[in-house]
Amino acid sequence: MIVHSDNKATALLSSYLDRDILKSVFTDLGIPEPDFNANDIAITARNFSRFFRVIFNSSSMSSFDSEFCAELLSKTDFTQGIRSGVPSEIPIAHKFGEAGSPGSYFFSESAIIYSSDNPYLLTVMTQGKDLSRLPAVVTDFSRLAYKYLGRSEEHTSELQSR
Numbered sequence: 494m495i496v497h498s499d500n501k502a503t504a505l506l507s508s509y510l511d512r513d514i515l516k517s518v519f520t521d522l523g524i525p526e527p528d529f530n531a532n533d534i535a536i537t538a539r540n541f542s543r544f545f546r547v548i549f550n551s552s553s554m555s556s557f558d559s560e561f562c563a564e565l566l567s568k569t570d571f572t573q574g575i576r577s578g579v580p581s582e583i584p585i586a587h588k589f590g591e592a593g594s595p596g597s598y599f600f601s602e603s604a605i606i607y608s609s610d611n612p613y614l615l616t617v618m619t620q621g622k623d624l625s626r627l628p629a630v631v632t633d634f635s636r637l638a639y640k641y642l643g644r645s646e647e648h649t650s651e652l653q654s655r
Contacts, residue, residue: 495566498590507529522544538603539616541601545616548562548586548605553589563586564586566586569588572631574600574631574650575615577635578631578633580644583639585607599618599620599623600621600627601631606642606643608639608642613642615634619631
């Protein structure tokens, strides 16, 4: 489900989950309760990011569970989007999603970028007519974010001088 972003695996797993418990995960994070009967669950970038903040900060779950989630998300086999905007030696934990229909597609991705001394969270949501072009837009944002957030003190001092 996570590593290969397999929606069939997601559907199978969700058929075994208690919907009330799943809804409480959303409401406990301050995210509106979703309609799980809908094909796509609408979510804002801020709310999508909340899941990754919980993983990074080990809040609302044990450190063990947080590390397990981050490890799974770091094995995601999707290499476009945020991953291709960050040097390959920098570990990231990320998840992407696609939705929409011809003429109006959505592509979103969120990641924790474990830059050595300045880890950061990046969430990018895009919309366009051609789904195949949207990951490249996310890559552009990822490169820009890494340029300004992912580097060490040398780059931070350059930004401060501006």
